Amino acid sequence: MKFINYLQSITGVSIFPLISLLVFVIFFILLGIYVLKADKNRLNYIAALPIEEQEKEENNKISSR
Amino acid sequence: MTATSPPIEKFAYDNTTVKWFAYATITWGIIGMTVGLWAALDLVFPQLNLGLPFTTFGRTRPLHTNAVIFAFVGNGIFMGVYYSLQRLCKARMYSDKLSRLHFWGWQFIIVAAVITIPMGFTSGKEYAELEWPIDILIALVWVVFGINMFGTIIKRRERHLYVAIWFYIATFVTVTVLHIVNSVELPVTFMKSYSWYAGVQDALVQWWYGHNAVAFFLTTPYLGLMYYFIPKVANRPVYSYRLSIIHFWALIFLYIWAGPHHLLYTSLPDWAQSLGVVFSIMLLAPSWGGMINGLLTLRGAWDKVREDVVLKFLVVAVTAYGMATFEGPLLSLKSVNGIAHFTDWIIAHVHVGALGWNGFLTFGILYWLIPRMFRTQLYSRKLANAHFWIGTLGILFYAIPMYWAGFTQSLMWKEFNPDGTLANKFLDTVTHLAPMYALRSVGGVLYLAGVIMMTYNIIKTVRAGSFLANEEAEAPALPKIYTIHGKEHWHRWIERRPVQMLIAALIVVSIGGVIEFIPTFLVKSNIPTIASVKPYTPLELEGRDIYVREGCYTCHSQMIRPFRSETERYGEYSKAGEFVYDHPFQWGSKRTGPDLQRIGGKYGDVWHYNHMFDPTSMSPGSIMPSYPWLFSDKIDYEVTPKKIRAMQILGVPYPAGYDKICVEDARKQGELIVANLKKAKVQEVEPLSADDEIVAVIAYLQRMGTDIKAKAPVNDTATKK
Numbered sequence: 001m002k003f004i005n006y007l008q009s010i011t012g013v014s015i016f017p018l019i020s021l022l023v024f025v026i027f028f029i030l031l032g033i034y035v036l037k038a039d040k041n042r043l044n045y046i047a048a049l050p051i052e053e054q055e056k057e058e059n060n061k062i063s064s065r
Numbered sequence: 066m067t068a069t070s071p072p073i074e075k076f077a078y079d080n081t082t083v084k085w086f087a088y089a090t091i092t093w094g095i096i097g098m099t100v101g102l103w104a105a106l107d108l109v110f111p112q113l114n115l116g117l118p119f120t121t122f123g124r125t126r127p128l129h130t131n132a133v134i135f136a137f138v139g140n141g142i143f144m145g146v147y148y149s150l151q152r153l154c155k156a157r158m159y160s161d162k163l164s165r166l167h168f169w170g171w172q173f174i175i176v177a178a179v180i181t182i183p184m185g186f187t188s189g190k191e192y193a194e195l196e197w198p199i200d201i202l203i204a205l206v207w208v209v210f211g212i213n214m215f216g217t218i219i220k221r222r223e224r225h226l227y228v229a230i231w232f233y234i235a236t237f238v239t240v241t242v243l244h245i246v247n248s249v250e251l252p253v254t255f256m257k258s259y260s261w262y263a264g265v266q267d268a269l270v271q272w273w274y275g276h277n278a279v280a281f282f283l284t285t286p287y288l289g290l291m292y293y294f295i296p297k298v299a300n301r302p303v304y305s306y307r308l309s310i311i312h313f314w315a316l317i318f319l320y321i322w323a324g325p326h327h328l329l330y331t332s333l334p335d336w337a338q339s340l341g342v343v344f345s346i347m348l349l350a351p352s353w354g355g356m357i358n359g360l361l362t363l364r365g366a367w368d369k370v371r372e373d374v375v376l377k378f379l380v381v382a383v384t385a386y387g388m389a390t391f392e393g394p395l396l397s398l399k400s401v402n403g404i405a406h407f408t409d410w411i412i413a414h415v416h417v418g419a420l421g422w423n424g425f426l427t428f429g430i431l432y433w434l435i436p437r438m439f440r441t442q443l444y445s446r447k448l449a450n451a452h453f454w455i456g457t458l459g460i461l462f463y464a465i466p467m468y469w470a471g472f473t474q475s476l477m478w479k480e481f482n483p484d485g486t487l488a489n490k491f492l493d494t495v496t497h498l499a500p501m502y503a504l505r506s507v508g509g510v511l512y513l514a515g516v517i518m519m520t521y522n523i524i525k526t527v528r529a530g531s532f533l534a535n536e537e538a539e540a541p542a543l544p545k546i547y548t549i550h551g552k553e554h555w556h557r558w559i560e561r562r563p564v565q566m567l568i569a570a571l572i573v574v575s576i577g578g579v580i581e582f583i584p585t586f587l588v589k590s591n592i593p594t595i596a597s598v599k600p601y602t603p604l605e606l607e608g609r610d611i612y613v614r615e616g617c618y619t620c621h622s623q624m625i626r627p628f629r630s631e632t633e634r635y636g637e638y639s640k641a642g643e644f645v646y647d648h649p650f651q652w653g654s655k656r657t658g659p660d661l662q663r664i665g666g667k668y669g670d671v672w673h674y675n676h677m678f679d680p681t682s683m684s685p686g687s688i689m690p691s692y693p694w695l696f697s698d699k700i701d702y703e704v705t706p707k708k709i710r711a712m713q714i715l716g717v718p719y720p721a722g723y724d725k726i727c728v729e730d731a732r733k734q735g736e737l738i739v740a741n742l743k744k745a746k747v748q749e750v751e752p753l754s755a756d757d758e759i760v761a762v763i764a765y766l767q768r769m770g771t772d773i774k775a776k777a778p779v780n781d782t783a784t785k786k
Contacts (some may be wrong), residue, residue, distance in 0.1 A: 016580055020576065020580055023576065024318065027314070027318070028311075028314070028315070028318075030555075030556075031310070031311060031314055031556065032311070034310075034555070034556040034557075035307045035310050035311055036307075038307065038556075038557070042225075042557075043306040043307060044302070044306070045225070046225045046227060046228075046306060047296075047302035047303050047306040048302045049153055049223065049225065049227045050149070050152070050153065050227065050229070050292075050293045050294075050296045050297045050302075051296060051297065051300060051301075051302065
């Protein structure tokens with residue numbers, strides 16, 4: 001007997017893939033919106049965190065060119 | 066912000082712990098790679114197994130994988146995290162005591178592994194071989210690391226958590242979950258346990274763990290390091306911070322589902338296999354997103370790559386990551402997997418990742434960190450460049466022969482004569498590959514030579530410099546109250562909160578595991594049991610434990626896929642119901658030797674007796690090690706009743722009180738095998754006794770896969786009984 005028969009015996013098993021798809025899609029839509037709307041200056045600030053202070057300044061010069 | 070600007074605080078970064086982890090990375094790297102080279106040479110010169118239990122391939126191979134993953138890369142992770150986390154948080158590590166405890170605890174675990182794996186203490190699950198007391202120790206030391214990391218994040222002086230820290234948090238939380246779930250085992254004695262799960266479920270849990278060990282030990286922490294060190298070395302911010310946000314969430318969301326792609330065409334339920342495939346294909350997007358983000362960080366700075374050896378290493382590392390993560394989804398397509406699985410193709414694939422991505426990123430970071438912490442220049446840039454080229458050549462010399470070997474192996478396995486019989490004996494496919502295995506060892510030698518050059522270069526640099534144990538720094542204290550400017554977005558909220566980030570990451574990574582496990586575990590009550598499949602006899606169980614101890618699974622699978630080329634060669638394909646008493650499962654992942662699931666009854670007892678003593682006596686040209694100690698070592702019958710009781714707890718239906726008579730039963734079965742061997746006038750290596758380990762091994766091998774043969778015709782209808 002195929003395994004799917006046992007799977008079908010679980011009540012409401014079809015909800016599993018639906019829930020996962022929904023969670024997945026909604027999460028990434030929200031994340032996409034956030035990423036597109038996020039404040040550019042703030043992102044630039046965070047992105048420059050690994051770079052040392054004076055290097056950061058130099059870098060600001062580069063990006064402002 | 067508060068009205069008055071916060072006071073500037075003076076503090077110092079702890080470089081000592083970073084230095085110790087760096088030394089440990091190099092030391093264990095050399096050891097782990099040397100053991101790997103040795104294991105690789107075993108396949109060309111089987112004499113190198115030395116005829117000793119401690120040095121056979123079945124034990125050196127797990128030693129190599131564990132050493133490289135958890136000792137070399139593990140220490141590399143901690144080196145990079147301890148350096149970057151402090152600077153990104155503008156704070157010293159939370160506690161120097163915890164840093165020391167973490168360092169020495171981790172080294173103690175590695176030493177314990179180096180001792181116990183060669184001694185044959187193993188749980189028999191790949192990359193999780195360490196036995197239960199060490200598993201507990203790993204959990205404790207990992208928690209020490211977690212406390213130290215979160216303590217640092219909490220006392221940070223920088224409001225925003227840079228994306229590298231998210232990767233570290235996801236690594237911490239996921240590795241914790243993976244390690245705990247996969248290590249649920251029932252201790253039988255000190256240093257012997259049985260996996261709580263059996264057969265199909267054990268396989269699913271193991272490969273959920275195994276795949277995510279790659280994902281969350283070899284990938285996410287290294288991506289964090291990539292996001293810190295590439296901008297740092299190139300002195301420019303990451304190409305797109307937006308992309309890094311999507312990269313992070315998509316990667317941890319998708320990775321956790323992909324485990325079942327290690328079990329395609331096996332007895333794992335088909336829906337779980339399909340889930341694994343779908344998510345593996347989707348993984349291509351975030352993986353390449355991350356790779357592109359890393360490489361494009363160097364936009365406009367490619368001239369630096371020509372000059373800066375550190376950048377060279379980093380670029381090749383990220384490129385290797387891109388190649389390995391392109392190949393991964395490809396390999397998880399069922400049609401490709403049908404060709405690649407169980408062959409050397411997989412060995413090539415993982416080594417592109419390990420040697421290229423992990424190795425080169427580590428070397429790049431070492432070349433950058435050591436001169437900085439020792440306030441000097443690198444001793445020799447020329448030597449470092451030479452290391453880069455010899456290492457790159459090493460990767461090519463390793464990977465290309467292994468790809469070649471993998472394709473050849475697969476084609477030879479599947480080749481038929483016009484009359485419908487198999488064209489090649491299994492052994493011919495092995496001996497045919499010997500030149501490729503030899504070439505691969507050359508690749509290993511080159512790569513290792515590079516590492517030794519690096520070690521010399523670093524020793525010289527260290528000697529020339531003066532170590533800065535505490536690096537002075539200053540930063541304004543973080544105001545307690547954070548004023549929000551305008552409307553705040555939910556993601557921005559979480560970006561400042563490490564604990565919530567941990568919980569979010571935990572939820573995200575749990576979904577995949579839970580959805581894959583629950584249905585598979587729920588059907589436990591009605592798994593397609595096969596009426597004729599019975600628990601192992603005590604002697605067979607002892608034999609099986611020896612099979613696990615000797616690491617037979619490193620070369621032999623117990624999983625016949627439903628291909629004609631496999632059923633012709635090995636017999637009936639494997640059914641889920643055949644493994645219900647297998648704690649742990651032993652499906653294996655590589656066929657250096659043939660599949661063993663239907664080995665039972667294929668040859669006589671005498672054949673096995675001679676073959677285990679000298680494989681070439683029965684199969685001329687065989688590269689299998691010989692196992693002379695099985696002929697003199699005795700089965701420890703003191704423990705057998707405990708093993709039976711443990712199996713009963715795990716749900717194996719031995720009759721109540723069977724533990725009291727199991728030894729008697731085992732001896733009876735042993736006597737029969739001894740009588741059989743004597744009747745066949747076997748040339749006794751040592752005076753035969755029913756207590757010899759070899760007798761138990763023969764009992765197990767002769768039992769393997771025979772249960773369903775008892776009921777002909779063998780097909781799924783048997784499950785209805």
